[in-house]
Amino acid sequence: MGIADDAVEIRARGWRTLAALHALIETELERELGATAGLSVVEYTVLDALNRQDGWHMRMQQLARAAALSPSATTRLVTRLEDRGLLTRVLCADDRRGIYTELTPAGLDLYEKAHPIHDEILERVLGEAADRPELAPVVHALQGVEAVA
Amino acid sequence: MGIADDAVEIRARGWRTLAALHALIETELERELGATAGLSVVEYTVLDALNRQDGWHMRMQQLARAAALSPSATTRLVTRLEDRGLLTRVLCADDRRGIYTELTPAGLDLYEKAHPIHDEILERVLGEAADRPELAPVVHALQGVEAVA
């Protein structure tokens, strides 16, 4: 096997590892957040993204990017959360095509309840993953991720 | 903000980065593999896992782990691929609860057609991701992943 073939195999293995770690974390978050806060992972992700905006609002598209969802899925996700009273749609004046969403007090409450649970799970699962030789390099790389510009 | 809070934030940011990179790769693979080979990512993953068994067969459960799927989803995925003639179910004699699956010649053909496409996409997307400062550390860590024991 030549050098080029090695590179192919290394990439494929890296991708499998990434996918395995991602699935491990997501499955666990899904279970625990669902049981303790009644939130799915994407739902938590939306609340988290809105909260990190620090009281400011976000367009649907930004939300879609943050949650890695299609526009249609984002619409429905926001509708679900709105129906539960966790966020509100705000028609914004400067561009009446766009729609902003912001957390309600209830949404903030639930987020603040879910946040420590979210981190506990993350800490535990990342700790377990760090003990697996095939996952450890990626786990450690996550510590070195820079803040968003 | 104290050291403990920093650790929380670092973990959360690492997880968001991991999820973002995963979604980026998966979305692109989904599009391109679907267009060129008529395969979804999980479908390719199954063919790839079976092929890496080098002609040998795999239990449903192993397949489920490899594809990060629930048992029920695995059943249906295998059924779909079987209906397309890409793999076959084999009742194995030593434990008649378990069911083995193996690639058909057609399945192997399709896999061998899809494999180079899969790698091209991986190379391109990982290359693009390496140019993004927030993703780069994880991308580079993937190169250092060890072979499975």
Place this chain on the structure above:
DNA sequence: ACACAATCATTGCATACGCAATTAATCAGC
């Protein structure tokens, strides 16, 4: 000013998913 392209969000539709219950086969204790 007006027509036409582009953008943002939403809906119809088909599909893949997970959970919980079910069926089939093996294993453990006695």
Place this chain on the structure above:
DNA sequence: GCTGATTAATTGCGTATGCAATGATTGTGT
């Protein structure tokens, strides 16, 4: 050798998803 617990895979059911088409608004070129 039989009964009950365990494990493997499958099905019923509800739900979240993506794609493609649509509606509503803004931007652009003449």
